Amino acid sequence: MGHPDLVQHALLLSLALFGIGTLGVFLRRNVITLLMCIELMLNGVNLAFVAFSRAAGTLDGQVLVFFVMVVAAAEAAVGLGIVIALHRQRDTLDVDAFHLLRG
């Protein structure tokens, strides 16, 4: 590819996405939005994997991205199943409302 700094800047972008995702996980109170910010973090990690795979010239990073995507899909499915069950119990999707285990 033509651009010499491509890998460097892709890594910076991946850090930015991961940071924004972390910000979202700390700040948001809706459970589903929380799950979406976790997906954002996972995408930042995927980008880092692909960038490093490009830098190293091997394909191991991309195969790992494949597996990360599969695991993210499984986690999203189960997470949303839990969200539906929680909503059925409490009729709210606010994270702060589920505090029964708080010590």
Place this chain on the structure above:
Amino acid sequence: MSPSPLAQELLLALAKIAVVVGALLGLFSLMTWVERRLLAFMQFRLGPNRTGPLGILQPIADGIKLFFKEELMPEAANRWGFLAAPVVSVTTALLAVAVLPYGPPFSLPRWGFLPAWLQGRALQLQIATIDVGLLFIFAVTALGVYGVVLAGWAANSKFSLLGGLRSSAQMFSYELALGLSWVGVIMLAGSFQISDIVNAQAGGFWRWNLVVQFPAFLVYFVAATAEVARIPFDLPEGETELVAGFHTEYSSMCFALLQMAEYINMITVAVLCTNLFLGGWHSGIPGLPGEGLAGFLWWGIKVSLLLFVFIWLRGTLPRFRYDQLMHFGWKVLIPVAAVWILVTATGVALFPGLLRVASR
């Protein structure tokens, strides 16, 4: 004086896009007329026959009417979503068209009025030749679901939302069977590029994937009919179902855009079927030429035949009920497609001579 190679490629691509999009829009209006006439003949009546000879100007009359109709938007509707949904539908429909081949590759003859860099140049009748052509089409079809979801949600009415959710569920259920039906074809041709798959079917109609991969063809045809929401799977827009499904609240130009997206999807699916299963531009009879203009004619005949079959199905079959539809997609089509992939893979592993890998 001749432009740089990058500029040459860009100019050629722009020209191809103009030709293809123009042809598609023309074909879309022609298809509306053809469909209405054919359906009418099947139902023992005449169809449009007043506007122009044989009613051929009917699409133009429809266009003028839709242009002047009032644009309605429900007051509680989400304004940007409402306007964006038809745009998303049409964009994804047109994106899929970019990687489909429309005929055999040919070289421009050395006409005098062409600039030097165009004379004798080899052209592919395909806008973009990418390595993962079929995966790209699958990705774009997956994105097409969002046009429907957005349209159903943005109109902020119960009928629209339920209709949108039901039809998007139908779309991505049958998308799985669609993708699985391609796997056998890809295994035999050894490539994701559609032109390679077409070339792997050269040499006679017994080499077409219609014959060699007949169950995959059946699965593909049914899944494709469901994917573009044609009868018998047209629950989203059946006139007696949920008012009009996800496009209940749409009128005038937005509605015309949604219809255009549906017809372009249908044409895309027919072109894909021709390329993947019916041998594309190769004539089935060895000895008859399949290159150049003859190849393009063969391809056109096959696509027209498939479009006629789609219209024929519309005039003949009743509609599936929603639970029957879901049952059929998940419990019948996907297992059949998966078993056929196993059979194909076993066959390829045991008899490597079955592989039609185009010479690389």
Place this chain on the structure above:
Amino acid sequence: MDAILFYAFAALAVASALVVVGQRNPIYSAFALIVTLCSLSVIFGLLGSPFIAALQVIVYAGAIMVLFLFVLMLLNVRREQDAPERGGRTLRGVALALVTLLVLQAGAVVLRYERAAASGFDASTRKMAEVLFSPHFLYVFEATSVLILAALVGAVVLAKKEL
């Protein structure tokens, strides 16, 4: 040409990621996340991996986000209300995120990984298949299919009304 595309889609990705985090209505966040995923797919393509780019759209934007949208629309989620003690939270959240970012960036600098793109990089599907089905990754590949089955059963059980 590559540089222009990369910066344009990187800016789009960051902008829509900020919309995901900042927007009150979760459905708008979901659509912004779809835009982020698609622009990331373009960047994957620019990094020379067409297979992963297509997979990103098919799996993430085309399946997972449809799942999110379905749940959001069926549960009829409203706009998020503001928390009672808003100010301290925001500041602490931003500070923590910045600290994470700085630590990660410092780690990258310290390790001084060789970051130039390697030449002769071939990430075609054929190569990917050779690596995926090699003895190195074959077990993991088969294990993920069991994982997906477990997730499927788990999601159905969790969302059912009565067992």
